[in-house]
Amino acid sequence: MITTKKYMLKFTTNNFQEPISYELVKRFNIVPNIMQAKVNESGGGLILDLRGEATDIEDAKAYMEGLGVLVKELEKHVDRDESRCIHCGACVSVCPAKAFVVNRRTWEVEFKSDLCIACESCLTACSPRAMKMELW
Amino acid sequence: MFTAEEVLDLVEDKGIDAAFEEVDVVTTGTFGAMCSSGAFLNFGHSEPPIRMAEIHLNDVQAYGGLAAVDTYIGATQASRSRPTEYGGAHVIEDLVAGKPIHLEASSPGSDCYPRKEIDTYVSLETVNEAYIYNPRNSYQNYAAASNSSDKTLFTYMGKLLPKNRNITFSSAGQLSPLLNDPHCRTIGVGTHIFLGGGEGYVAWQGTQFNTSPAEKNGVPTGSARNLALIGDMRGMSTEYLRALNIHNYSISLAVGVGIPIPILDKEMMRACSIRDEDIVAPVLDYSVGSSRRPVLAHISYEQFRSGTVELEGKSVRTSSLSSYKKARDIALELKKWIEDKEFLLTEPVRSMPVSSKPKPLQISTKEELE
Numbered sequence: 001m002i003t004t005k006k007y008m009l010k011f012t013t014n015n016f017q018e019p020i021s022y023e024l025v026k027r028f029n030i031v032p033n034i035m036q037a038k039v040n041e042s043g044g045g046l047i048l049d050l051r052g053e054a055t056d057i058e059d060a061k062a063y064m065e066g067l068g069v070l071v072k073e074l075e076k077h078v079d080r081d082e083s084r085c086i087h088c089g090a091c092v093s094v095c096p097a098k099a100f101v102v103n104r105r106t107w108e109v110e111f112k113s114d115l116c117i118a119c120e121s122c123l124t125a126c127s128p129r130a131m132k133m134e135l136w
Numbered sequence: 137m138f139t140a141e142e143v144l145d146l147v148e149d150k151g152i153d154a155a156f157e158e159v160d161v162v163t164t165g166t167f168g169a170m171c172s173s174g175a176f177l178n179f180g181h182s183e184p185p186i187r188m189a190e191i192h193l194n195d196v197q198a199y200g201g202l203a204a205v206d207t208y209i210g211a212t213q214a215s216r217s218r219p220t221e222y223g224g225a226h227v228i229e230d231l232v233a234g235k236p237i238h239l240e241a242s243s244p245g246s247d248c249y250p251r252k253e254i255d256t257y258v259s260l261e262t263v264n265e266a267y268i269y270n271p272r273n274s275y276q277n278y279a280a281a282s283n284s285s286d287k288t289l290f291t292y293m294g295k296l297l298p299k300n301r302n303i304t305f306s307s308a309g310q311l312s313p314l315l316n317d318p319h320c321r322t323i324g325v326g327t328h329i330f331l332g333g334g335e336g337y338v339a340w341q342g343t344q345f346n347t348s349p350a351e352k353n354g355v356p357t358g359s360a361r362n363l364a365l366i367g368d369m370r371g372m373s374t375e376y377l378r379a380l381n382i383h384n385y386s387i388s389l390a391v392g393v394g395i396p397i398p399i400l401d402k403e404m405m406r407a408c409s410i411r412d413e414d415i416v417a418p419v420l421d422y423s424v425g426s427s428r429r430p431v432l433a434h435i436s437y438e439q440f441r442s443g444t445v446e447l448e449g450k451s452v453r454t455s456s457l458s459s460y461k462k463a464r465d466i467a468l469e470l471k472k473w474i475e476d477k478e479f480l481l482t483e484p485v486r487s488m489p490v491s492s493k494p495k496p497l498q499i500s501t502k503e504e505l506e
């Protein structure tokens with residue numbers, strides 16, 4: 001069964017040079033979709049979607065872990081605390097992924113978490129602090 | 137009984153004259169950041185007693201310049217230990233939620249108030265009086281914001297993306313109390329209101345009360361009148377009183393206000409049929425750090441609320457900072473209270489100023505003012 005899962009990968013300077021994306025495609029038949037990449041002197045991190053057979057994803061995960069890459073599945077990266085959301089809409093215009101949709105009948109601001117690319121822009125726009133980064 | 141939103145369909149169907157025959161009261165609502173807010177508390181006397189001079193509630197400083205155990209906690213006061221995380225507004229929200237609050241106070245001590253320190257917990261249940269007093273709430277319209285500079289700005293009008301990539305606005309528009317009674321014909325000192333989920337009153341004109349902004353369609357096109365409000369914290373709810381952390385600006389309090397407007401005559405009926413498309417606000421450029429910011433455009437709330445507007449030939453996304461959903465909930469709730477006879481309308485005991493314009497603060501010498 002083909003599924004898409006969201007992962008956070010953390011590299012050290014030792015495994016940073018590995019051609020991981022290439023291997024994922026080639027060896028495991030997985031389509032990676034990188035949503036965020038950060039690099040610094042101690043290594044780097046990626047947030048990406050892996051799309052493929054569930055068993056292939058598991059194998060790819062084992063392969064990456066074998067290289068010393070920290071692999072963490074992200075169920076929800078940025079999440080909303082529904083009890084704090086006041087449905088203002090401050091988040092709407094700062095979200096590049098258009099993950100917030102104002103329902104024009106109820107005037108509730110709906111959060112489509114599957115569209116979220118974890119850019120964090122809404123965190124500083126949401127003053128009731130309903131939008132939260134779920135830390136890994 | 138209609139909310140200021142429901143009444144629009146009625147007026148459209150039947151016209152002002154027929155609607156006037158049917159409508160007694162229109163309820164309004166607004167829910168947004170209102171920085172000029174706070175609460176008076178009286179703790180009661182301890183044994184031995186203390187005249188509290190330095191007061192902290194959950195590490196947030198409260199005013200110590202009143203009588204022995206009275207204080208005022210302001211919404212925007214930041215806590216000593218977590219200044220960007222927690223402040224006066226959170227203390228108010230926690231009190232309303234019924235949570236215990238850490239009270240620390242000190243005093244030089246005196247013959248009649250010998251105690252010098254106290255460290256205890258209080259809650260909304262243990263204190264004597266606890267009432268909200270907000271010097272400036274429920275603004276009648278408010279300028280919208282954008283940012284023409286190259287960097288993101290964090291302002292009291294929210295997060296403003298560079299190069300005018302978004303616009304923020306903050307008004308309940310057609311549901312907003314003072315936009316439905318634009319010249320305060322029915323709203324005055326003593327008007328009974330919905331405040332923070334409980335009951336309150338209009339206490340006075342709000343600070344910087346301004347009757348001077350230009351009008352269009354009978355309502356001001358910028359920040360104009362506003363109200364000072366008072367109300368018992370008991371009965372209030374965190375649904376309608378919510379602490380805000382406005383990033384890189386300050387802590388603030390979102391306050392829910394609802395005001396019933398009696399439809400005295402056809403003129404009031406007409407005023408309460410104002411629509412978002414008739415209410416206009418200027419868009420100010422917040423990249424200019426002056427109180428005289430350039431106006432980029434005048435745009436109606438109908439356009440703001442549509443999600444995108446045209447600005448200088450470009451399509452720009454908008455964000456509401458106040459909650460239209462909560463404004464609607466408040467107007468509906470207030471309507472229900474009145475229908476259930478749990479809430480009575482009052483006639484004001486004093487009118488709002490007919491003409492008033494706030495003065496800027498001049499830098500003056502003592503001699504110039506003598």
Ligand code: SF4
Pocket residue numbers: 080084085086087088089090091092109125126127128129130131
């Ligand atoms: S900014 Fe925060 S509180 Fe407002 S609608 Fe978005 S998630 Fe909800």
Ligand code: SF4
Pocket residue numbers: 078094095096097098099100115116117118119120121122123
């Ligand atoms: S983290 Fe970015 S993409 Fe996700 S909801 Fe917030 S602003 Fe949108």
